[in-house]
Amino acid sequence: MQNTSHAVMSQRSEPADSPDDFPTPPWATRALFEHVLTPWTREFGQLTCLEPACGAGHMARVLKEYFREVQSYDAFDYNYGKIRDFLTYPYETNAVDWVITNPPFRLAEDFVLRALSVARTGVAILARTVFLESVGRYENIFAKAPPAIFAQFVERVPMVKGRLDQRATTATGYAWFVWNKKADGEPRLVWIPPCRRSLERRTDYPGSSNMSNGRQSSLAS
Known part of the structure; x- marks a missing residue:
């Protein structure tokens, strides 16, 4: 019998034509600003950001909490941002201040290389920890343009x-x-550090009246 638990199925392999839509929990995006980008947090209110794989907008909505302007696009229609393929659209160099996204894993390397050209100041991608591996990524990205920060979640x-x-x-x-x-x-x-409990909000999950694991009472309203 096939094991279809969340834990097993999370180790996925998506087909080449898949939209690879795995929405980012909003608390994980807030963690980027509250625990990783803190040296530059004060700047963001004056800056622009591009979310090029916005899906239904779960990350983009959080980015709007921090940036002056957020542009949201996706190659597929999720009834949120406009349809635009990040890898083929003719963006100008330094078109925005930051590019921040959770890219399709099979295209993450291409997204990074493209984003480094499009972003004036910085790029941040949420990816599986194993993205740090592979000879190809080392030769194409890390050896030439290593990230300033590798920030590992201690929570899943x-x-x-x-x-x-x-x-x-x-x-x-x-x-x-x-x-x-x-x-x-x-x-x-x-x-x-562990931060889901402090950064998660009731409004992150539209239509959900009860939070699991007893978290409801501790969530920010």
């Missing part, structure tokens, strides 16, 4: 196909990979 970030699910679990580790063109020095490894 559960993502399931096609929807947000606060009850989901996962066996997959995730991290934020951050490039900042203004940063100097060697790449830094940081850990994102």
Whole structure:
């Protein structure tokens, strides 16, 4: 019998034509700003951001909490941003200040290379921890343009196909990979401390009246 638990199914392999829609829990996006990008947080209110794989807008809505302007697009129609293929659209160099996204994993390398041209200041992608591996990514990205910060979640970030699910679990580790063109020095490894309980909000899950694992009473309103 096939094991279809969330933990097992999270280790997915999507077909080449799949939209690879695994929405990002909003608390995981807030963690980027509250625990990783804190040296530059004050700047964001004056800056622009592009979310080029916005899906239904779960990450883009959080980005609007921090940036002056957020442009949201996706190659597929999710009734949120406009339809635009990030890898083929003729963006100008330095078109926006930051590019921040959870890209389709099979296209993540292409997204990074494209984003480094499109972004004036920085790029941040949420990806499986194993994105740090592979000879190809080392030769194409890390050896030439290593991230300024590799930020590993110590909590698991559960993502399931096609929807947000606060009850989901996962066996997959995730991290934020951050490039900042203004940063100097060697790449830094940081850990994102347990923060789901403090950063999750009731409004992150539209239509859900009860939060799992007893979290409802502790969530910010």
